[in-house]
Amino acid sequence: MSVAVKKSPHFNDRKPFKRPRPSFSQNVDDERKRKIFVKANGPLPNGFHKSPVDGHLSTKARKSLTLKENGASSSVLSSSGASSKQFSLQEQRSKLPIAKGKDALIREFQAHDVTVLLGETGSGKTTQVPQYLLESGLARDGMIAVTQPRKVAATSLATRVAAEQNVTLGTSVGYSVRFDERFSSETRIKYMTDGMIVRELMSDPLLSKYSIIIVDEAHERSLRTDLLIANLKTIQRQRNGSQHVKGKGKDRADASNPLKIIIMSATLDAEKFGRFFSGAKILYVQGRQHPVKIYHSSQGQLDYVDAAMRTFFQIHTDYPLGDVLIFLPGQEDIESLEKTIQIYANQLPQDRMSVLICPMFAAQAAGQNSKVFLPASANTRKCILATNIAETSITIPGVKYVIDTGKCKEKRFLARNTGGGFDTLLTRDITQSSAMQRAGRAGREGAGHCFRLYTEDAFKAMPLSAEPEIMRCSLSSSLLQLKCIGQDLETLDLMDQPAEESMKSSLIVLFLLGALNREKEITSVGRQMAAFPLEPIYGRAIIASKEYGCTQEVLDIVSILSASSKLFVESSEQRDAVSEARKKFRNVCGDHLTILNVVRSYQEIAQSEGKSSRKEWCRRHFLNERALLEASDIRDQLRQTCQRLGIDHGVSCGDKDDPVIYSLGYGLAMNIALLQPDGTYKQTIGQSTVKIHPGSSLCDKKMPAIIYDELVYTNQIYARGVSRIPKSFIVTLGALKQS
DNA sequence: GAGCACTGC
Incomplete structure (x- = not known):
């Protein structure tokens, strides 16, 4: 394996690069x-072990647990007709570090409404704990939800656990992520993204389908994880609260449906979760890493x-x-x-x-x-x-x-x-x-x-x-969602409260969009906006498109803008070829209608050509087909939402540009900048001077007024996703704001 | 003339 090499590389001293750089010496x-x-x-930094350590479970500064060895196979599995592949899966399961602490874990879960389970990578906690809970009967007739911050994690974990349970994915073990779900009425363990369960809150505020909710990767403190944890605390109080009050409890419909919460996290910041859920039990599982x-x-x-x-x-x-x-x-x-x-x-x-x-x-x-x-x-x-x-x-x-x-x-x-x-x-x-x-x-x-x-x-x-994401991202989307279920960022019991300025700014945004009234109450427009799985600004644009008769166009554009992959692929090598290919789609109005041109061209190709020539077409035009495919999923979902809200998603304005720009203008009403005499642009709301991003089709163009999707500060403040907008329309928007 | 980490509904 190892390759003998000479001690000193003989690199020459040529310096072909701009960066001052100490070179390798020659002796x-x-x-x-x-x-x-x-x-x-001396000691290695936290979290690293010089040698792999076998798993054990311990409580820190609390009474220690007696560990029981567990048998090689567990009773939850349908063992009849188990193949040898199945057998080896079971063998692997029993060798996981967490397996030794199984019985102790179950006892702790049983005894506590909230458990914080800290485990290093490789401990097996995410795959095993839901199965332990199921076999112990702790979930009663309800479901066990396991939330993940990422889609791939949710789907691949569900696949793995279904295999370990020797069941078909989507039966007793399933998953639910955006655009993809596999579960049925018999599903007992459901892996899902945290965004998905936060959405579920809107239709089922007590999450009554779930008797146990496991929040995995809680240490990442994603925005949605934080919102979920805050809600779980209140939900648990409502669902379990009456349990302890004898007599009165029977009056409550949900007294028979208590909720158990398990927070799973990496080892750092353990105490914080414990403090948040006062009385939570903290357990540690060691991992197995090389x-x-x-x-x-x-x-x-x-x-x-x-x-x-x-x-x-x-x-x-x-x-x-x-x-x-x-x-x-x-x-x-x-x-x-x-x-x-x-x-x-x-x-x-x-x-x-x-x-x-x-x-x-x-x-x-x-x-x-x-x-x-x-x-x-x-x-x-x-x-x-x-x-x-x-x-x-x-x-x-x-x-x-x-x-x-x-x-x-x-x-x-x-x-x-x-x-x-x-x-x-x-x-x-x-x-x-x-x-x-x-x-x-x-x-x-x-x-x-x-x-x-x-x-x-x-x-x-x-x-x-x-720092938790909630402290450093725009809150308008979350605030709107919370308003829908009668909650507020200010009153919600969050682990970390966002800065006041941040909450205030999102209130103003939602007010200017017409989602909230002066009393900070949600309006009917606000409810409609919240129904769309989009940033509020784009939800607003869709609603406005109804008036301008261009819902089809706005849906096409907004779907691309909210896709996670970028439409235009970067290739620093062929920069000229890229800009040449892009010219073909360019619309004088700017980036939004350029996107629309791309989508329309792709749809034409997609109708007449097969899969491989579609791919080839995208490659030739330096377009990322993944973005187009993802956007088409998003568009389907948005069309369904439109249907629910009574918005005709088929209405088109044909080749007219203005209706589209006007509709977008409603959503981007705070994102307007005017050309200054010196050639720079200045925001109409806020004081900043902004520059059109080099990636924009309007870069270096002088338009009297522009709307933009977002501002990003790197070396300067750049406006990205830019379109020109008639100055007269800004007046219209301004007049609307005052009414 | 100049650039863009990663998720999620």
């Missing part, structure tokens, strides 16, 4: 001095891209075969590092392992991203340059070495008192839990190494975990 001693790592002596040796840089690295490059070649020359995963904040750094590594790799001696570079980031075309999953040819080391996409969303096999720059990009909403605000997208230091997660990526298949391009002191200075 051995110098090179050793330049190594930027010290071996980790050991990862962590090295910290002996001094801070100002130029982390350069440091990553040097570290990569240090690994490449000194360490045996195994792929390297480098975490970088964004596309720009990835592309720059890709070039540098490639140039040096080309100069490697013939007898050395060769290097295969795989860049990976969300905006990249899907085909390029999937390259990382293919095994590299013999004697080749894969070097994966990735954003945070590889931290939680995607697991790459074969990674043995991780290089962590300690940086990531973070989107943060800056609320304004005037209503709305803008997003910032800036590079910042990661958190300790993120650093541990990144390091863990080296220990998926065997022992690994993680090289941190920051000092141990810098690690200790990092915040433990990320």
Whole structure:
């Protein structure tokens, strides 16, 4: 396996790059001095074990549990006719760290209404606990919901657990995510996204179908997880409250339907969940991970891209075969590092392992991203340059070495008192839990190494975990949803309360959109907006499209805008070809109608051509077909909502542009900027000077007035998704606002 | 002339 390499690489000193960069030196001693790592002596940082530890369960600073060994097979499984494959699944189950604590766990779940279960990766808690609960009968006749922040997690976990239960997916074990669900009346364990169950709150405020709700990955503190947890606390009080009051309890319809809550989280921040649910039992399960040796840089690295490059070649020359995963904040750094590594790799001696570079980031075309999953040819080391996409969303096999720059990009909403605000997208230091997660990526298949391009002191200075999303995103969508079920952000018992400015700004936004009245009560327009699974601004645009007779067009545009994949794929290599291909769809009005042109052209192709020529057409025009396919799912869903609300989704304005712009204008009424004499644009609400984003079709165009989808601050404040709008219409909108 | 982490309904 291991390949002998010479001690010192003979790289020449040519500096083909703009960035000032210390190069590898040419003699051995110098090179050793330049190594930027010290071996980790003493205790490893939190969360890493030098050797795998067998699972056990313990309570911290509470009475300890007596552990009972559990038999190899468990009684819940329908064992009749179990195949050998099934048998080996059971064997695997019983070997999971959590299996030893099974009986103790069940006892604790039985005794407590709320349990906080802390477990490291590989403990098996997410797949096993729901099955333990089911077999113990604790769920009674109700369902067990297991919530996940991500769709893929929900579906793949359900598939796994159905296999372990030896049932067909969708029978007793199922899942429910947007656009995809598999469950039936007999479903007892349902994996679902947290967004899905928050939506369910609107039709069933007590979530009465579920007798146990397990909130997984709670430490991620996603917006929807936080909203769910807050609601669960009140729901539990309502459903269980009367239990303890004898006599009176019988009057309540739901007294017979108590709710158990299990919060699952990584180890950090445990106490906080415990405090929030006073009286919650906190349990710990140890995980099973291969050991990862962590090295910290002996001094801070100002130029982390350069440091990553040097570290990569240090690994490449000194360490045996195994792929390297480098975490970088964004596309720009990835592309720059890709070039540098490639140039040096080309100069490697013939007898050395060769290097295969795989860049990976969300905006990249899907085909390029999937390259990382293919095994590299013999004697080749894969070097994966990735954003945070590889931290939680995607697991790459074969990674043995991780290089962590300690940086990531973070989107943060800056609320304004005037209503709305803008997003910032800036590079910042990661958190300790993120650093541990990144390091863990080296220990998926065997022992690994993680090289941190920051000092141990810098690690200790990092915040433990990320600030909850609710503290740093726009709240208008959540506020509207809460208003629908008679709740308010201000009165809801949240784990962390968002800043007052942020709540105020979202109130103003919803008021200006006509979703709330002056008394902060939800209006009928507001209810309609909330029915759409969209940002309120786009819900408003659809409602306005009814008046302008262009619902079909607005649905087409809004579906693309709310798809998660980008419509236009990035390819830095063929920038000219891309802009040439894009010209074909360009509409003078701007980006929204350009999108509409793309959708219409694609629909034409889709009607007459087969799957493969559709694909080819997209490739030729540098379009991301995934975005178009996803948008078509979203459009179907929006059409259903329209139908429910009595909006005719088939109404079209044909080739007219103005009705579409006007409808969008209703939603984007706060997102208007006017051209200044000096050629810049200035917001009509708020004081900021904004620039049209270079990716926009209106970039460098001078329009008297524009509407935009969003503002993003990077180096300047950029308006993205821009269309021109007649000044006279702004007056109309303004007049409407006052009425 | 200049750029965009990741989710979710």
